[in-house]
Amino acid sequence: MSEWKVLGSRITFFPSGPKSIPSALDLYQRFWGAPDGFEKQPNPLQPSVAHGKRMGMLVSCLAHVTRIDFSLSPVIVPSETGKPQINMIGNLANSQQTN
Numbered sequence: 763m764s765e766w767k768v769l770g771s772r773i774t775f776f777p778s779g780p781k782s783i784p785s786a787l788d789l790y791q792r793f794w795g796a797p798d799g800f801e802k803q804p805n806p807l808q809p810s811v812a813h814g815k816r817m818g819m820l821v822s823c824l825a826h827v828t829r830i831d832f833s834l835s836p837v838i839v840p841s842e843t844g845k846p847q848i849n850m851i852g853n854l855a856n857s858q859q860t861n
Contacts, residue, residue: 770835776828786812786825793832794821 777783790797790812798814806827813822815837824831 770833772831772833774832775830777830783825783827783830786810786823789825789830789832790814790821790823793823797823 785802787797787800787802787810790800794814794816796814797812800810800812802810809824809826811822811824813820815821818837820833820835820837822831822833824833
C-alpha cells in the first residue's frame with residue numbers, strides 16, 4: 763500500500779470582523795443548490811447544518827458562530843460483487859453528477 767488516496771476532506775473558515783455568518787442553508791445553496799436536508803438549532807449559538815449528495819459524495823456545510831465547515835465524504839454504493847464500493851475524492855472526475 764504505497765499509494766495514498768483521499769477518503770474525506772474538510773475545509774474550515776474562521777471569519778473575522780463584526781459581520782454575522784450566514785446560515786448553513788444559505789452557504790450550501792450558493793455552492794451546490796438546494797440541500798437534501800437542513801437543521802437549524804433553536805439556540806443561535808449552536809451550529810446549523812445543511813447536507814446532500816453531489817458528484818458521488820456526501821457534502822455538508824456546518825455554520826457556527828465562530829467558524830464554517832465544508833465536508834466531503836464518500837457515498838458507499840453496492841458493487842456487482844455484493845461488497846460495498848467506496849468512492850475516493852480522486853475518483854470524482856470519472857463519476858457522473860448525482861443529486
